[in-house]
Amino acid sequence: MKSKLIIVAVVAALAAGGAYVVLRGKPAAAPAASPASAQTAAVPALQPELQALLANYRKIIVLLADEKTLNDADRKAANQVGQSLFHENLERLTRIQPLLVQTQALPPAQRDAAYDALLSYIESASDLFDADRLAFREVLLSLQKLAATDQTLPAIKLHKRVSEDLAALEDIEKQYDKEISDIFSRFEARAITPKREKWDDYVAHLRKLYTREQIMKDYGVIVPYPEPPAAAAGAAGTAAAPAKEIFGNTLPPKTVVLTFDDGPHGTYTEEIAAILKQYNVPGVFFEVGQNVGRYKNESKRLIDAGHTVGNHSFSHALLSKQSGDKLYGEIANTDTALKAADERRSPLFRFPYGAHNAEGLAILSKLGLRSVMWNVDSMDWADPVPSSIANRVLGTLAKEQRGIILFHDIHDRSVKALPMVLDKLIADGYSFAAWDGQEFKVAKGAKPAPEQVAISTGYANSYAVVIGINDYQKWPKLQYAVQDAKAIRDTLVNRFGFAGERVFTLTNGEATRNNILALFHDKLAEAKLKKDDRIFVFFAGHGATRQLSSGRNLGYIIPADSDPQQVSVDAIPMTDLQNIAESLNAKHVLFVMDACYSGLGLTRGGGSEAFLRDNARRIGRQMLTAGGADQLVADGGPGGHSVFTWTLLQALNGKADLNGDGMITATELAAYVAPAVASVSQQTPAFGSLPGSEGGEFVFQLPVEAEFLSAQSTQLPADAIALNSKLDSARSQQAEGNAVVVKNLNGGEQKLAAPKPVDVSARQLAQRANDRGMQLYKEKQYAQAEAAFTEALKFRPDFGLAANNLGFVYYKQEKYAEAARWFENTLQIDTSRAIAYLNLGDARAHLNDNEKAKQAYTSFLALAPNHPSATYAREQLKKL
Structure with missing residues (x-):
């Protein structure tokens, strides 16, 4: 059995990218089996989960790689989608854990082969950049803990190999922490041998795979075109009633509030609390209801330590797209769980992704809860490098001079970044505020620009x-x-x-x-x-x-x-x-x-x-x-x-x-x-x-x-x-x-030029884009139709027709999850649109989400019992 991986060759640096390709292997050993094939043979479900984990990680980087260049609307939308991707990966990690346990229970030969395939893929897959490997840190940590429970010789060797891999990830993390335009220096040979890559080259590679706009669109988000200045000015005096939310930009100067979302976590929440105790600063923990049920004692310990515990919904759903009993339950059920854990829970609430609708705010008011937003995002859910997280927080505060900081207590990089932030803030004389009931208000809403009249042909008959x-x-x-x-x-x-x-x-x-x-x-x-x-x-x-x-x-x-x-x-x-x-x-x-x-x-x-x-x-x-x-x-x-x-x-x-x-x-x-x-x-x-x-x-x-x-x-x-x-x-x-x-009919040539476009409203431009999309759909030009429907929604975000049609273009391309998101968007815009329920039912059925498919088909039949597709919907209900 090997005790250490050996570098067998290093080939020339890539001239354009500044990267070295490193080959690794075991001395005097035959070539290993394909990682994918061996691993799949052992645990069939593990490989696609790892690939999906990596894909989401890469998409987050594409969304946020140049966040400083984005305008406020793009940045907010990118953050919202990025957090959706991040939480998908958290759920994926939850599914990976039992798969690793299943692997541990295999016969020794199969187990060792499966682990070797898994680690070989993470350590040396030719299509992975060093930065990609940081996506698998949590998987390696889980595997390390699993190996530590077994004292057999193979388990000890596995623990050593995984520990070496984690140490190599630390080196990779440190190298990306330095000037990212510099070529990385050499390192000692270890399980994962860091290649010398430029971060810009890595991001450029990812952008060949994904685009920011496409990622956001796949997750049901299209950033509208900015409102014309005249329209914005006209709306200034007609804003809607301010929402009763708490924001960090009205805190006193040099004052911050530390908030931590998504816990409690079995490991990291306790570590965060220990750091806060060491620095003697308070924190506000917004907890997810389903996690509270698993770690009731953790909530009580936080309150006993002088911290504030608030509500972060039950399942971390996107509440801006929820309504009725489901929305109420997401909020109320978590409040009940928090009260059961400790009656001293606070009345503070944070919407997942910061996204809400009017109904959600009304429910908070009914339950006596207050919404808390943030103005300093650590991006610890996206950034794999702790020092980069810390620099982002400190850089934002250098401009803002105050704020509510958003961290997450569910990741080790947050644990690592927090002391760096606290050291600097304390040195700079910042104060750390606890919840004292202070309220801040902001005006929200705007009156839409007046609709322009469509041009008429002027014909009588x-x-x-x-x-x-x-x-x-x-x-x-x-x-x-x-x-x-x-x-x-x-x-x-x-x-x-x-x-x-x-x-x-x-x-x-x-x-x-x-x-x-x-x-x-x-x-x-x-x-x-x-x-x-x-x-x-x-x-x-x-x-x-x-x-x-x-x-x-x-x-x-x-x-x-x-x-x-x-x-x-x-x-x-x-x-x-x-x-x-x-x-x-x-x-x-x-x-x-x-x-x-x-x-x-x-x-x-x-x-x-x-x-x-x-x-x-x-x-x-x-x-x-x-x-x-x-x-x-x-x-x-x-x-x-x-x-x-x-x-x-x-x-x-x-x-x-x-x-x-x-x-x-x-x-x-x-x-x-x-x-x-x-x-x-x-x-x-x-x-x-x-x-x-x-x-x-x-x-x-x-x-x-x-x-x-x-x-x-x-x-x-x-x-x-x-x-x-x-x-x-x-x-x-x-x-x-x-x-x-x-x-012309005399055989001569003439040039014909169409009249120039006339000024029209955003609503008319949206309609024309939708009409182009319909033409393209009929010709099965789905990519072009998708672009046209996207254009329509940029002009008019509340265009339910285009939202449904974009969803159906996704559906025709067998992208059922993306289709479902846009059908749900359609129903948020127009809850009475029966055909969108039918489409949603079909998309959910393809995703094997039978319960949601049943709900959608049932809603369709309730709205349109005599529709030509009613018989089809009833047949689908029987199958589910």
Whole structure:
């Protein structure tokens, strides 16, 4: 058996990172088995717990590595999430302890192999940095205590090896305590051989694995965009009633209060109390109810020693997301437990993570409790280096000159850091305050900025003429035109609010020359069009081009009864449509022709930066065509549509809102459709203004997307997603800054530029971001959809729709814990949102949290007993 680990090789330092890679092994021994495989064979559940422990540790570092550069909101959010990660690791350590006990009970050969695998992983795994190994200190301490209970020779050797590892961790801790930009000096060979790494290199490595924003978002936290200065100033005199909380920034100068959260702990609370006794200073201990039940005597001993014991909730839950009986129980049950331990318990309460809601404060008032916050965070829950913890506290106090300091009595690094802090504070003349009932108040709350009014298109009535012809009498039959026409009609009516009785539709045999002309001359005339009306015209069918004796081309649309030999007689020339358009008493007319021809002579379409303001004063007559002469309209698009109409439908679904103002102008429509269609077919769509146009733009106002994503939400099929990807790629490649080059019907080129965005409210920006997320979700672009829903919540933190949709994007990626957090956020925003309960039930079921899944499904059924998914929810309840 080995008595000491031997260094067998040291390879060259990494030039960029300043790190040495150290190999270790045992002399004259065969290569050890894979740590993961041997360990998993012994105790299957231990390896994933260790990996999760390390992952959370790394995430905490990413969150807080540059805390000094963060603004107050980011710092507060990062601290809240970091503490969540820290407490997850505390729970994980609680689960690891019995696994180590199980390992101890294995037959000797299996036990020794399991321990060797565990320690080999911690000591020398090639993917671990030295700083990573500090994450396993508590595991090694538990293993050391376990080995100390056994006096056999293997146990003694195990104890020695673990002790050497802990000593090496002390060396690592000291090295990171020095100037972190310096390369570490060499050390004696021991079980864990410190590599010489730069802290910055380590943090840079972690940032390749995680980002701060993603970590916080995974834990249900998105920091909103800062409020505009004007809005903040306007709210100054209208703050909500101050909360009755105690803060450290109103203490007398050179005065501090020492507070310790999360205990009592079986070891560290007693050590903290001993240090306080040695320095003769008081402390305030905020205890977790479930720990009080395990260590009742500890609470009494603290009170006997002159310290204050307060309430820190029963399970350290995030109380800002709790309500009703559950929230009340978290507070009241702990108060009962503290009273049972000692009636002298104080009426002080500290919310876990410092997070609370109005209901929580009301419960405190009802129970006669007072909330105590802090203004100096030691970050001992995150920082593995005691001297760094001490320096943080002292550095903050150097600025604040007073404060309530937050420590935790559940970790040995807090025990080590506390004397360093006390020595300095006493030397600097600080006083240490005990609880004396003094009360401090701060104003909280702010009035939201006034909502800006959305821009309106200014139309009175909306009319449409929709024509689709598959069954020609004498021309080749088509496959897609009628389906295209029906889809356009549905989009106009269901998405853009066109009244069904004002959408005139002709298909197949109905679309004769006479009927088409009568529709324009008679139907629209009978409608008694007003000057503020708009007309949308869609034609899907054959087109033709005839060369005139002058050499100029003239385009035609082909009715169902047209004869190929009599185009000039029984087809409809585009000049007729021009004349019709010019004669119509409507503000804006847009022709969209899914047919190929040439010879219209369009003029260049234009738009000004201020068109949304004065567009109502300009007549607009515009046309977008699928292609030019001798080009065939591309069939075979998704859903039985032509490529042109499919692209048009996607554009109207929001993709053509190129400047993000919630409007789609005819110019934007062409700027998206033309290059996209040209990139995937042999067609070159053209666009322009008809004679008589005064530069006005036909405008679609995008509707507000209100769908709460759920398992019933539809997504596009694979062929549609593939085509959309090509279309979007083509559009982005064609764009020149904000301009797109497209054809006019004379074969020339023109640049189309979308109007610049107008000023809108945060609420509108949030809605648009959510709408983009919906588009991306339907195309199964989950990462991009996640970013869009995140953007929506930055603009509007109380946007329940976006919160649910972000949760469902997580759900689709099988990130069920993250999904559950966002469904819970949704229900905090809107407790009546039934579909969020259904989604939460599904997420909890995947996490095997059956009790919470039952609660969620039951709440869903109570709110929506007749919902289409009610049967599904009842079936899920039966399975749980």
